[in-house]
């Protein structure tokens with residue numbers, strides 16, 4: 400029966416498809432004793448599960464071809480290893496269930512591999528994956544990790560970490576729904592980067608059965624479970640009409656009376672460039688360089704590898720502005736070789752610029768790579784530091800840029816309330832500010848951005864957050880410098896109008912949001928934007944601010 404669940408819409412558009420759950424880590428099966436007479440049945444179950452997993456791995460290998468095929472076939476062989484299977488059978492004979500027998504036999508084999516030198520130790524992750532697949536099959540729960548599907552699907556997950564999402568096939572994911580995560584979580588950011596609709600903070604997402612057809616409305620936050628065919632057709636028609644209208648909007652970002660507000664793209668690397676160019680981005684307002692570092696969290700990418708990736712992004716906007724953020728590691732983006740493992744409070748610990756100042760060699764390599772990447776290009780390179788707290792932080796970053804011989808503008812992200820409150824003093828050291836409203840909301844409201852239950856406090860319409868935006872923009876204006884927004888707040892079309900009214904000078908967002916923001920901004924004069932901003936700041940709640948701005952703009 401059709402029913403509607405409500406979460407927070409974070410990436411526009413409508414996705415209709417079958418639910419596939421992101422499998423959670425395999426639970427340890429209980430170590431209960433089974434009666435001896437059950438042993439043959441359990442052995443048959445274990446054998447059947449192993450054969451099914453091996454067949455599935457081989458079939459995937461055939462489809463994938465190349466290097467992936469060799470890896471998958473090796474995994475299929477591991478699953479059927481005769482010694483391992485004999486150990487499973489022995490364990491079942493003395494009272495283990497099929498799943499427990501598999502779990503324990505693999506654990507023993509794993510310990511052997513892990514102690515057998517580099518090459519074999521490197522196979523431990525593959526072995527774990529095989530074990531997880533067999534145990535999940537025996538327990539009748541979804542396979543761990545990214546869903547195994549050859550058909551497009553709507554991904555349901557508790558939350559998504561950047562490391563999970565690296566494995567997603569963007570051609571198969573129609574949309575996202577997560578139980579946790581606020582509007583600024585990585586699930587939301589990724590969905591916008593991929594241009595797929597998404598709803599986060601949806602209570603009950605885990606309870607929607609695998610394979611159910613859902614319609615996800617990324618604007619309203621509604622998820623329709625088992626919508627009727629008529630409803631599906633209607634939603635598809637509305638989404639197509641809206642998309643066509645937006646595709647027709649083009650040109651630079653500006654108000655109806657010609658006040659220019661460059662619309663820039665947030666990118667994670669060269670793979671995001673085609674979408675940014677297609678959406679008509681006027682440059683890059685936030686290049687999240689940490690994605691380059693996530694491939695191998697044990698060490699930094701070489702200077703050459705970094706030069707190559709940076710150059711590709713710079714070349715995509717030959718005459719445009721490209722704002723590169725220095726590595727923002729720590730907290731929700733930990734890197735093994737940089738992030739302390741034992742911090743009691745990682746979001747308040749050594750992260751962002753603090754990490755870079757503790758590892759100057761990593762910062763210097765990155766800044767040098769940027770300098771080399773920009774050599775000979777007419778691009779306007781700007782480099783900014785994440786998590787700047789005060790003037791000393793800003794000065795240390797500017798000094799590091801000078802030391803690397805970087806010919807670029809240096810800037811500071813405003814993500815900590817102290818930076819917004821003392822923006823003028825920070826601007827004594829750097830040439831521009833960029834508001835990271837995701838973290839700024841997190842720290843202003845002491846509300847972890849990864850916790851869905853706190854979505855109300857991470858709402859960027861909160862008047863306290865608007866005040867901090869206004870302080871920063873005013874400081875920039877007073878010193879003749881620029882102050883953009885690169886947090887997710889910029890991707891909300893109505894809020895983009897308010898931010899413009901608060902004095903923000905550029906807006907940077909996931910490429911898919913650019914047409915929405917461009918067409919909304921073009922409807923209003925700068926004076927209207929300012930009145931909407933004033934009304935929003937005068938409200939006492941996020942809903943009040945949204946309603947007040949809407950009222951001003953609709954002329955009621």
Ligand code: PEP
Nearest residue numbers: 835836837838885886887
């Ligand atoms: C922010 O905090 O608003 C921001 C842009 O950085 P990130 O989301 O990558 O932390």
Ligand code: MG
Nearest residue numbers: 814835837838
């Ligand atoms: Mg941030």
